[in-house]
Amino acid sequence: MRHVFLIGLSGSGKSTVGRLLAQRLGRPLLDVDALIEQEYGERIPAIFARHGEEYFRTLEARILAHAVQQPDDAIIVTGGGIVVRSENRTLMAQHGVRIFLYVDPQDSLARLQAQHLREQQHGQTPEIRPLLSGTDPLANLQRMLADREAWYREAELICSTQGKHAEQVAGEIMTMLDDLTALERVAPIVRHVNVGAGYDTVVEWGGLQRLAGYLQKLQLPPRVFIVTDSNIHDLYIPSLLPQLTAAGFEPCVYTVPAGEGSKSQQQLSAIYDWLLEQHAERREALIALGGGVVGDLVGYAAATYLRGVPLIQIPTSLLAQVDSAIGGKTGINHPRGKNLIGAFYHPRLVLADPSTLLSLPERSRTEGWAEIVKYGIILDAELFALLEANADLLRDFSRPPIALLCQIIARCIDLKVMVIEEDEREQGRRAILNYGHTFGHALENASGYGEWLHGEAVSLGMVVAAALAQAAGLFDEKDVVRQNQLLMALGLPTTYSGSVRAHDILAAMQLDKKVVGKRVRWIMPRQIGEVVITSLPDDLVERIITAFMGEK
Template structure:
């Protein structure tokens, strides 16, 4: 088993990440700085002071060589300057995988200062860092990064640590290591969405966000780009994307909305219009939606209506958005009386789904996305449903999910949805099947107040209720309903309602569903796993099932 070398500036988190990563991988941890102090019998600052940096670098090279021979397949946390010597770089390349923990100097300095402060709080002597001594440590860090960057960038893997917890960084590294170990060649999966003049590529690529500038250049867009994200996503990806786009000749401008369903509102819509007008945004200049379903829906509607339509690029960062909301052209905002009642059909010029970004999601936001994936299995693809059942344990754990499998599932869901919308772009017929579980799900989101239930959680409950409705109507077997509900539960989704919503309020909101025709709700009902039908249902069965589902489960 190969070694995993962590490289990067002081303050990038090599020691902290190394400890967690070693535990996760079941490997020993070797800290080069600690090994140097053990071998020399002196602290590193003393070695620098007495013998100079060149002597220290010789010790470092010697200890690094020994470390690669001490254990098989270790996590090795190196010093920030280990890359200075060519023999060290060659050794690491030959004996393992290098992971560059990328951090901005300003962030690194804050972390180092916080470490010193915490050491003093606990009565310990703060660690001395010889290369940071002097009147301007930030300038020194910036200088070190500029000198060492070409060597850091030789690493096989790069992980940006800014805005991420140590646990999130470890998750990302584990996934990247899994990707290297798999036989898949890592080539992007591309599905051309054929909608006449609105045709575009939907791309699934692990690490694809790191190639955004390349994809944008292919679209031959003007250099000014208007990127909209939310407060949860901004720090994770925007700094790196600004650098990437600027280096490629683009001029990115960024607007950040508050995270959460409440931002799909007329107020945020007007604020975005104001921003674009103040920037004198032009018709050929693109808007990028970087975020989950809320950002994608809101920004898509802005793009559809500002100057009667400007280029749109969707970069979904949630599992739910990657498999559903970023595909198909639906965009819009909520109204106090109902979800997605104001909107349009407007397709992007590009949809880029990078499954690697899902590693930064909190568990609840990640899990909700499985609801839409299970939905595809129920309505269209029994084989996909069986695949989810087979791999449910690793998919639920997610941290150890095979990256090729995750990419395969996301690409399959996109393909399924594209096949439907190419046949029925405007939801005049077959596309309605994509709303399985959404009739009750949307009503629950509205009645309970947007935000109490995540969309995927509400859809999961909606699918459970819809399956019960179909079962009582004699359309769906009890055995298949149990299979659906069991899979949802194993993926961590809710299958029984707990809350204060009243059934009568759900029944009233159902009448505002987009599938209502002639005041009759057209329900998406399962007949078998992989097959559904859109049909009205008897009012008495609907009332009985909904009343039972939302009653006495407080």
């Protein structure tokens, strides 16, 4: 492994993250600014004041050139302006891996001011940084970022520090470094969807950092309208806006509250109002940045605003990357049922960046495995076996196997695309994609959209469906056990505890979209990798669901 160079604005956390990386990886830590002060015998502000910036940059370049000659691969923390000189950028590229720690200038200033205050409280003489000494330090930081960002983004890896503590940032970087060699071998996985005008789905680790390039290929007008949620906004919007602006786009952003409650007529109307206020035009794209809720809501807005505007899906949850962002289903919930209001509307592009999963809470990431297990049960016994063999590694996720994760996500996308190319509007075979969803949707509805995440409800729905299939003589007990053990191994629920009653579930199922002639059509497994669509006797369904809910 080569040297690791941390680059970015002052206040991005380079020093703190560098110390954590050095400790965890057992590597030496070299701080270029500290080495300069040690050799020169003065603090950096004094060097600047006495000799000027040009002298300091020459000194900095010499110290960096010496540091890269160290025999042991080190974590090298650099000053914010080290990228100003081209010879420094070339040297770092030749001798190691550059990691750009992105921070919004406003957050950078807040961190620097907090550090200054801590030093004062501990009786230290605070370092007065040149960029903080002026009348408008925020403007100084904003100008520096604007001047240097193109050089920062030459880095091999980019890690946003927005809304993250140093330990989380260090963990993300360790994951990136662990799999860097594999990552260099994993090209973006592209699957073209042959439905309507056709579009590409792309699975690419770090692809979000290259969004501008993908949008340029689509030859869209410069104004783009990004809708995200309150959890996602601070993680990605601050780094996306400069990227898009530098590429000539004019991004506008709207944020909805996070959670299933936003899939509502109220939030849909709010998006319409915003688009009208912005005078959004028919050729201008609407970008859904978020999980399944954002994708469904924004997709429906794109389908209906001006009778259809270009849609870009950027799913940031595992569930959305393998399922809800693929296939053109869009919609909102109705108080009487999930996804009852919507439209089939395909995007111009789906960009799935699995690195976004690193920022998810464990529960939100875990729920996505339910949809992946579903694909194994309904279509792909080999995928199911792959999940069984790697369940512990995939669930842990402290250092996810990048190549394997990209492969699994791309395989799920391929399976879903094969089905929708055959049956775009769910008139036949596409219904198999709803395995586990009949009970799952009913549970979400009866519990008020929030007690259970979608993937958790689907996991319970698959347990119920397998029990029904076994009771009907369709599914072998050993396969029921395999399914449920895999769900548990991936951290998903397989037993029910809650206040919803069986009769509430049975009533809610009558609003399921698969009901034909007042009969629910069930997706029933025959063996792992194969399912059938069939109706079942009412008394059998009532008996199995009542028992599952813990009732007599």
